[in-house]
Amino acid sequence: MLISFDWLKQLIHIDKTAEETGALLTGAGLEVEAIHNFDQVKGGLEGIVIGEVLTCERHPDADRLSITTVDIGTGEPSQIVCGAPNVAAGQKVVVATVNSTLYPTGGEAFKIKKSKIRGAASEGMICAEDEIGVGTSHAGIMVLDTDLPNGTPAAEYFGLGSDKVFEIGLTPNRADAASHLGVARDLKALLRVPYTLPSVEDFKVNNNSRPIEVVIENTEACPRYAGVTVSGVKVGPSPEWLQKRLRAIDLAPINNIVDVTNYVLHELGQPLHAFDADRIKGNKIVVKTAKADSVFVTLDGVERKLKANDLMICNAGEPMAIGGVFGGQESGVSDETTSIFIESAYFSPDYIRRTGMAHGLKTDASFRFERGTDPNMVITALKRAALLVQEVAGGEISSEIVDVYPQPVQNLELTLDIERAHSLIGQHIGAERMKAILTDLGIEITGETEEKLHVSVPPFKVDVTREADLVEEILRIYGFNNIEVSEHMATTYMASFPKPYPEDINKTILDYISANGFHEIITNSITNSKYYAAGGEEETAGLVKVLNYNSEDLDVLRKSMVFSGLEVLRYNINRRQRDLKVYELGKVYEQLEDGYKESRKLALYMIGNTTAESWKQPAQKVAFYDLASVVQNMLQKLNAADYEVQPVEASRYMRQGITYVKNGTVIAQVGLLDAAVTKAMDVKEQVWYAELNWDYLLKKYKDKLVAEELPKFPEVRRDLSLVVDRNLTFEQLKQVALRTERKLLQGVNVFDVYEGDKIAAGKKAYALSFTLLDRQQTLTDKVIDGVMNRLMQQFEKQLGAIIRK
Incomplete structure (x- = not known):
């Protein structure tokens, strides 16, 4: 691709030499392979x-x-x-x-x-x-x-001043830079100076004597088609300034009409085509795909056999051009042309690419269309061309602009994680610098938090489709050379960030669950509202209804993970698979008064036996602790082990179990699903179920690895047996112990529980072990006895415990 330095300076103020500008462009990913001198003579x-x-x-x-x-x-x-x-x-x-x-x-x-x-x-x-x-x-x-x-x-x-011409090795992904305007956009971000689009304010319709109707039959291949008629033109050589611009980028001038379309293409990146308006039969343009094996003669005089997916620009009776690729011999501008219809369109890259490859045609227009042009530039380029035609060939604009655009192409909304961007870049450059670069490149910042930027990417940025692409845009403008590199070129050149990515956390935890014999399931977020109807108004309230559902069995978004998992269990049980351990990381939805709530949950299900029967041991049924231990280990891995354990609040789904609470928020629940719910889903076995509040855990997760020296002094264990009220849990005993002795007490464990006729009714006995450690000195009997006495006093005082001696 050739870019004229003089032409470029008409769009943006550049106070650097051509060589300095070329180095800037190369650093930003537009590799300047050579800089040529251009002389008109x-x-x-x-x-x-x-x-x-x-x-x-x-x-x-x-x-x-x-x-x-x-x-x-x-x-x-x-x-x-x-x-x-x-x-x-x-x-x-x-x-x-x-x-x-x-x-x-x-x-x-x-x-x-x-x-x-x-x-x-x-x-x-x-x-x-x-x-x-x-x-x-x-x-x-x-x-x-x-x-x-x-x-x-x-x-x-x-007036024959020389020009410098950049020869740029344009990579396929940089369709946005395939013009002088596209290069100016990058220079705007590099130099922090504005560029100026050519003015089209003087465009006005002189009359409506030559209207042309436009019909798009294939809107997938041609989402937008616009045009305008200019009458009374005089075809001839272009003025010297226009010929100079084209010769500078190695284009031979043809005539003033064709030269204008080529000029605007290389200036704004929008391909145009001029038809002889007198040859548009029926004053009608029809955009449609070709009939397979039909014959069409292109401008070069070659007969071409068309393919079924070739997009054709036709009049009321016959094809006039292969859309976005090549004009036809019979409809082009000639010396006798007095009225023209200027086409400006947005064509599907896929269609243009297939047609170009099928016919072996590569034109300046197809080069851009097959990589992706800017649908928002269509009208600006059309007005620019019409004004230039009037300037160099005379004539009047003799129709209103016709613009058929049934489904406008929308900006792409993306989110940029600032911390992740810094990690990928390799060093901190600051959110403000990121915002400035993206804004200078034409990417709008629509919202921001301390952690994220929400951006709107315009259609001309065809290669920016994900977060990593945004980081690439930032990095190439910031400058790869500005990234500090370790002198040893070790992995230390990567920036260090303590907080891992959510995807990494997901993988770590899900791999752990899978390693413990669980199988991952993926179920539909759309479910049956009848599942919730049995729970009454409390359950059906907040259901998100699907307006255009195709089946009454799939009419709402799920509010709970329970039923989709039970469907999987039922399916497997009916096929004689009765020992099951499955999990799913999915989303649940709820309608609120002021909108909708979407959150992620990690659900685990266990039924049947944990071990199969064998000659060595009998089968063992799944028990509460089989599932609770997995959940507790997950919380440990997530550095969320500083939780409180509370009895689960009885609900329609779970009648017994425990709730893990952290900072007043429920982070997990483990328990037995209510038999009425499981039987309603035709699952007769007991189902142990766990659910983790995944969004909260990810938000609060801290990847904190702590290493400490092994203790020089020995631990001491002391056991204690006590009788308490039957309703007291081990967790309550543990919390009293930890509050009583914060320095020396390292752990509390229960190794026996007894309920029977040897103790009073309504009571139960716990046998607890306490691990004590002083990292500064060896524990003496006096200190140990003092700790144990304080523990017994608090158990008696706070819980009414009876110490068994």
Whole structure:
């Protein structure tokens, strides 16, 4: 891809050299493979200046030669022998100085040297227009009407300043940069200066004498199609400024109409096509796919057999162009054209890519369409082209803009995790810098928190579809060279972040569950409202109803994970799989007064036996602690072990079990599902069920690894037996013990529970063990006895315990 530096500077102020600008672009991912000099006239008229003929006399030895003295601004006049019949004193002329090289029109280059012509010294050459390549006339020397000082470079007089042209190796994902505007966008972010779109404010419809109807039959292939008619145009050569722009990027000028469409394509990145309006039969454009094996003759005169998915631009009777790829021979602009219809459209990249490959056609238009253009640029480019046509070819805008756009392409909404972005980048650059880069690139910040940025990505950013792409955009503008790298090039170049990604936590925990014999299930979030109806109004309240459901069995979003898991258990039980351990990480939904609530839960189910029967041991039924131990180990892995244990509040789903509470929030529940619920789902076995509040656990998770030196002094264990009220739990005893002795008590365990006729009715006996440790010294009997006495006192005082001695 070629980009003109002069053209680029019409869109954005650049205070750097071409070489410096090229280095910036390369660092940002637009690799500048070379920077070429572009001269409108070969050689750029280097060494050719404006001079003034001071004297002119006939050569004594040649009738057709004159000996002149010419002031070329060096202080001393130069003597030049000239053979032109029209040379005379007082003229302003074009002089090729000694050692300059001339590139004549249609001839070979030659160098000017000091010489003698018929015995007279000559120090240069007074030139005709064909001799310096600015024209074809050789009737005589050029006589200029100018007040420019002698010695002024001739290129300045002719307005033939040189240009620098970037040759950019554009990668397939950077469709947004396939134009001067696209490159200017990157420079805006790199230089922190605004760019200016060409103004289209002067666009106005002169009359509506040539309306063209547009019908899109295949909106998948062509989501948007727009056009406008310009009448009274005169087709001919483009003005010099337009030809110069095109030649700079290696495009040959064709005529003023076609040149305008090419100009706008390379300026704004929006391909255009101009039809001869008189050849649009029925004044109607129909956009549709072709009939397979039909024949169409393209602009290059080649007959092509069309494919069924080729998108065609047709009139009321026949095809006129292969949409987005190549125009047709019969509908293009010719020297006789007086009215044109300018097409500006957004075509599906997939359709254009298939058509281009099938026919072996690669055009500037298809190059952009098959990578993805900007649907929001369609009308701007159309107005820009219409105004330029009026400027270079005359005419009037003779129709309203027709714009068929049934389903506008929406911006893509993404969320950027700031901490994750820093991790991927490799160092902290700050949220404000990220926001500035994204905004400069045209990506809107729609919301933000301390942890995340919510952004709206416009359609022209076709390669930005996920969070990692946003990080790439930030990093390439921030600069890969600005990322600090360890001098040893070890893995330390990656930034260190204490908080892991949710995906990593998910994997760690789910792998642990799977390693304990559980199988993962994935169920439908849409379920049957009848499951909740049995629970009455309390259960049906807040159900999220599906408005367009296809089955009465799938009419609401699930409010609980219980029923979808029971469906899986029932399915397996009916196929004689009765010993089951399954889990699911899924979402539940609830309708609130002011909106909807969506949250994730981790659910585990166990039924049947934990071990199969064998000659060595009988089968063992699943018990509460089989599931509770897995849940407690998960909470330990999540560094959420500082929980309180409470009896589960009786509900429709669970009649007995325990609840894990952290900072007043329920983080997990484990228990036996109510038999009425399981039987209603045709599951007759006992179902042990656990549910974790996954969103809360992820939010509060801290990846905290603590290493400490092994204790130098021994632990001490003491046992205690006590009788308490039957309703007291071990957790209550444990909490009293931990509150009583915070320094030395390392752990409390229960190793026996007794209920029977040897103790009073309504009572039960616990046998507890206490582990004591002092990291500074060896525990003495006196200290140990003091701790145990305080524990017994508090058990008696707070819980009414009877100590068994």
